[in-house]
Amino acid sequence: MTALGYGAMVCVLILVGLPLYWIVVTSFKERPDIYVQPSVWWPHSFHPENYATATSTVPFWIFLRNSLIITSIISAVKFALGVFSAYGLVFLRFPGKNIVFLAIIAALMVPNQITVISNYALIAQLGWRNTFQGIIVPLCGVAFGTFLMRNHFLSLPAEVIEAARMDGARSWRLLTRVVLPMSGPTMVAFGIITVVNEWNEYLWPFLMTDDSSVAPLPVGLSILQNTENPSVTNWGPVMAGTVLAMLPILVVFLLLQRHMIKGLTSGAVKG
Amino acid sequence: MTYINRRGFLGLTGAVAAGAALTACAGSGSGGSSSGDSKTINFWSNHPGTSTDVEKELIKRFEAKFPDLKVNLIDGGKNYEEVSQKFNAALSGGDVPDVVVLSDVWWFNYALIGAIEPLDDHFAAAGVNTADYVDSLVSDYVFNGKHYALPYARSTPLFYYNKQVWSQAGLPDRGPSSWQEFDQWGPELQRVVGDGKLAHGWGNAKDYLAWTFEGPIWTFGGSYSDKWNLKFNDEKTIAAGNFLRDMIHTKKYAAVSNSIATDFGAGILASTIASTGDLSGITKNAKFDFGTAFLPAADGTPGCPTGGAGLAIPAKISDERKLNALKFIDFITNTENTAYFSQNVGYMPVRKSAVDDPSEKDYLAKNPRSKVAIDQLPRTRSQDYARVFVPGGDQIIGTGLEQIALQNADVTSTFANVSGQLQQIIDRQITPKLPK
Numbered sequence: 142m143t144a145l146g147y148g149a150m151v152c153v154l155i156l157v158g159l160p161l162y163w164i165v166v167t168s169f170k171e172r173p174d175i176y177v178q179p180s181v182w183w184p185h186s187f188h189p190e191n192y193a194t195a196t197s198t199v200p201f202w203i204f205l206r207n208s209l210i211i212t213s214i215i216s217a218v219k220f221a222l223g224v225f226s227a228y229g230l231v232f233l234r235f236p237g238k239n240i241v242f243l244a245i246i247a248a249l250m251v252p253n254q255i256t257v258i259s260n261y262a263l264i265a266q267l268g269w270r271n272t273f274q275g276i277i278v279p280l281c282g283v284a285f286g287t288f289l290m291r292n293h294f295l296s297l298p299a300e301v302i303e304a305a306r307m308d309g310a311r312s313w314r315l316l317t318r319v320v321l322p323m324s325g326p327t328m329v330a331f332g333i334i335t336v337v338n339e340w341n342e343y344l345w346p347f348l349m350t351d352d353s354s355v356a357p358l359p360v361g362l363s364i365l366q367n368t369e370n371p372s373v374t375n376w377g378p379v380m381a382g383t384v385l386a387m388l389p390i391l392v393v394f395l396l397l398q399r400h401m402i403k404g405l406t407s408g409a410v411k412g
Numbered sequence: 413m414t415y416i417n418r419r420g421f422l423g424l425t426g427a428v429a430a431g432a433a434l435t436a437c438a439g440s441g442s443g444g445s446s447s448g449d450s451k452t453i454n455f456w457s458n459h460p461g462t463s464t465d466v467e468k469e470l471i472k473r474f475e476a477k478f479p480d481l482k483v484n485l486i487d488g489g490k491n492y493e494e495v496s497q498k499f500n501a502a503l504s505g506g507d508v509p510d511v512v513v514l515s516d517v518w519w520f521n522y523a524l525i526g527a528i529e530p531l532d533d534h535f536a537a538a539g540v541n542t543a544d545y546v547d548s549l550v551s552d553y554v555f556n557g558k559h560y561a562l563p564y565a566r567s568t569p570l571f572y573y574n575k576q577v578w579s580q581a582g583l584p585d586r587g588p589s590s591w592q593e594f595d596q597w598g599p600e601l602q603r604v605v606g607d608g609k610l611a612h613g614w615g616n617a618k619d620y621l622a623w624t625f626e627g628p629i630w631t632f633g634g635s636y637s638d639k640w641n642l643k644f645n646d647e648k649t650i651a652a653g654n655f656l657r658d659m660i661h662t663k664k665y666a667a668v669s670n671s672i673a674t675d676f677g678a679g680i681l682a683s684t685i686a687s688t689g690d691l692s693g694i695t696k697n698a699k700f701d702f703g704t705a706f707l708p709a710a711d712g713t714p715g716c717p718t719g720g721a722g723l724a725i726p727a728k729i730s731d732e733r734k735l736n737a738l739k740f741i742d743f744i745t746n747t748e749n750t751a752y753f754s755q756n757v758g759y760m761p762v763r764k765s766a767v768d769d770p771s772e773k774d775y776l777a778k779n780p781r782s783k784v785a786i787d788q789l790p791r792t793r794s795q796d797y798a799r800v801f802v803p804g805g806d807q808i809i810g811t812g813l814e815q816i817a818l819q820n821a822d823v824t825s826t827f828a829n830v831s832g833q834l835q836q837i838i839d840r841q842i843t844p845k846l847p848k
Contacts, residue, residue: 356487363490364490
């Protein structure tokens with residue numbers, strides 16, 4: 142059984158690791174090492190100039206700044222909305238609670254692409270095209286986060302919640318002092334998923350932006366590519382840009398992972 | 413410490429939920445006339461062939477000639493599909509561009525719904541002389557007797573071949589004169605290249621297989637369609653499909669490649685049909701001598717489709733903006749500028765007079781491979797409606813050809829299925845909108 146587990150781990154490592162390795166290695170290759178058969182698994186000579194090309198051919202640092210602004214604001218808003226709305230659905234009594242939850246589930250079922258045209262029309266009428274608010278506001282809908290956090294809150298031990306209420310904890314205190322401290326791992330998971338999704342968001346920012354002033358990295362880096370005639374593309378700088386775009390997310394993940402594990406190992410009720 | 417009671421918290425949660433609902437479901441709106449600064453031209457481009465710097469130079473030249481006009485170059489995406497997607501969204505509301513790049517498979521959809529302007533009524537005012545545009549290229553944008561775009565980044569497929577392999581196979585240094593001749597060469601070329609490589613590679617559906625195989629179908633006497641009349645059940649079209657199937661599955665000297673231009677440049681394919689737009693990339697990538705040739709076709713038979721993109725003007729902008737936009741289109745596609753664009757990007761010059769431009773003459777003398785595309789123009793023909801005018805037609809046809817090439821699917825039944833899908837779209841989406 143252990144061998145099977147290790148075997149599966151190795152398979153996953155290869156499936157995930159190989160493309161990542163290829164991206165990193167290609168980011169140091171010169172053009173002749175990229176367009177060659179058989180494939181070159183280790184560059185004949187390292188070409189770090191690709192990173193300079195990636196950051197100078199396009200206004201990379203502006204795109205990075207934009208990505209940080211967009212991702213941090215959307216993630217913060219989504220996180221707050223997700224936690225508050227899930228708390229309301231689990232711990233507060235009000236009429237039509239199940240209908241609200243069903244509406245949220247229904248929203249989850251609607252692909253983003255369906256709402257693009259109506260969102261675009263509204264944002265354009267508000268004069269928000271090519272602005273941060275035009276990109277951010279429509280992406281703040283939070284059905285997934287509400288669903289995830291609600292299901293987690295339902296799994297919390299009822300006796301702990303009851304004890305807190307008997308101690309006189311009101312809604313705000315119950316949320317901040319009892320519910321959230323017991324929800325570390327789920328919140329971190331929710332945070333990571335949200336940050337990664339927003340960081341990689343392409344379609345909506347692409348439709349909303351006209352220039353580098355508000356365009357995030359995924360939109361900006363596409364300028365380095367030419368998918369009409371792929372042979373024209375110099376993949377070295379494209380991969381260098383991809384590596385640079387991955388790094389901030391990797392840092393966030395590594396920082397949050399520690400808290401995730403810590404949250405998983407800490408018990409809410411001591412025996 | 414201030415406590416929030418249950419009612420207050422419910423209120424807060426309700427406000428948050430309402431906000432979330434509003435942001436998730438923005439209301440729809442339809443755009444009326446699009447207002448904008450008439451002295452500013454917004455040019456939406458996907459920068460065909462990685463032409464950002466070239467486009468910026470063309471804009472600089474335009475602004476020098478028309479100092480009262482300003483041009484904003486706006487990134488429309490990384491390919492023709494994305495720029496069309498962005499334009500489509502813009503039509504739903506808000507400001508549309510003044511000039512937009514639309515490819516061969518996109519402009520007609522917008523012309524049909526009245527989203528782009530017929531340009532003929534503005535030609536005189538803008539001083540446009542369409543007679544100097546290459547006939548086969550400018551006629552590609554005619555619908556119902558009107559021009560809906562003008563040619564810009566135009567290409568044709570070329571036959572690319574590895575001269576080294578050709579020499580080893582004892583073949584003459586030229587492209588095949590017909591597909592039948594190439595069918596004789598194929599097995600010998602395959603023997604020379606050996607396992608793991610191919611004598612010929614076709615692109616997949618995403619790599620425009622429906623475009624690159626259009627010429628071969630014509631040389632067999634078939635076609636995808638004759639105007640709106642689909643021809644997939646025609647025995648000559650089926651014969652061309654069987655030719656594709658046999659070269660891959662019976663004679664085994666060809667296959668579908670994931671990236672034809674890249675694989676040819678890497679030496680995996682001994683020959684392929686790829687766009688003129690790929691020429692600069694292949695030239696940089698290939699470590700061997702290669703040639704370009706006309707697509708195989710008997711003399712006098714058009715065996716090559718045109719392709720690439722043109723420039724269109726949205727219908728809902730003001731007449732003044734339309735006029736300025738047309739001046740811009742005319743300027744960046746004039747003799748000198750189309751020659752400059754062609755030399756730096758790899759697409760074809762779109763003006764007849766460009767071949768007499770001194771810089772173009774010099775360029776073609778130094779780059780005979782590029783000259784092949786221009787020399788081939790008289791042997792081109794406008795594409796079949798089924799591919800370029802039917803929404804999604806390119807991918808439907810390409811997927812059908814892919815099934816034949818990858819799965820050894822029966823040609824007759826596959827083409828019948830393709831025909832059925834296309835006919836349904838024509839009946840539902842096109843016929844009701846066609847002028848009576």
